[in-house]
Amino acid sequence: MLAESTEVAAVMLSKLDVTRAADLLSRLPGDVARRVTFAVSQTDAVTPGAVDRIGLALAAQLNDMPETAFNEGPASRIGAILNSTSSTLRDDVLTGLDAEDQAFAEQVRRAIFTFANIPARVAATDMPKVTREVDQSVLVVALSAASAGDLAEVAEYILSNISRRLADAIREEMEEMGRVKTKEGEEAMTQVVNAVRRLQAAGEITLVQADSEEE
Incomplete structure (x- = not known):
């Protein structure tokens, strides 16, 4: 859209279904979106043949794009x-x-995305799904290590957003466990992070978009 003339962009937008057209329009810079939407008002005289030629030209451009090894x-x-x-x-x-x-x-x-990002990126309502994805013994190690360091707020966020019975059981195990070795704690926290990523990839949860992050 950005590479084409305003008139071609207007024809393209007009041929898309409403939902996709609205989504595409919302992604354009404001001034471009305004020019394209105005140009749509000038498309009444566009012939089917012109639309076909524009479609073929755009398709040819897409076909000319080189394949890349990475998604x-x-x-x-x-x-x-x-x-x-x-x-x-x-x-x-x-x-x-x-x-x-x-x-x-x-x-x-x-x-x-690290263990420290959990409160800001994982919705409170999704925490039970995350904890079910992680073995409880691993969760106890991760939360024990977090509570003993600079990540106590993260541990509290997780415990506050799961069932009270499970949280109480984990807190009890944490007290019995005592101090956790740094390496073991980091490995356990990494498993929690990996669980979040698996759920996100499967569409089970959606991470909250971080400030200034582009997905």
Whole structure:
């Protein structure tokens, strides 16, 4: 749409179903959207032959696009990998990216989803689904480690949004467990994060969009 003339964009928009056309229009910059919608008012005289020629030209352009090996962009791919690494390695990689390309490093940061992001990104109503996806013994280790460090608020968010009976049982196990080794805690928290990602990929939950993040 952005690469075509306003008139061609107006014809394209007019041939789409209403729902898809509205979605597409909402993605355009405001000034472009206004020009295209005005141009729609000028399409009464467009002939079926002209529409066919425009459609064929657009289809040819799509066919000329080279195949790519990856479905997602590089920032998303690196973010997904770093989701499953230790926080130390993740911080080291991001520091290195900052030195090489600060703008790309920021894109990777927005693509990363970690245990600390759970309160902001996972709806309270989805927490029971997440906890059911994780073995309770793993959940106890993850929450124990989080509670003992800087992630106590995350642990409390999870416990506050599951059934009271399950939360009480987990709290009791946490008290009995005592201190958790850092590595074991990180591995358990990574399993919780991976559970969130699996549910998101399966369409079971939808992550809340982070500020300034682009999906």
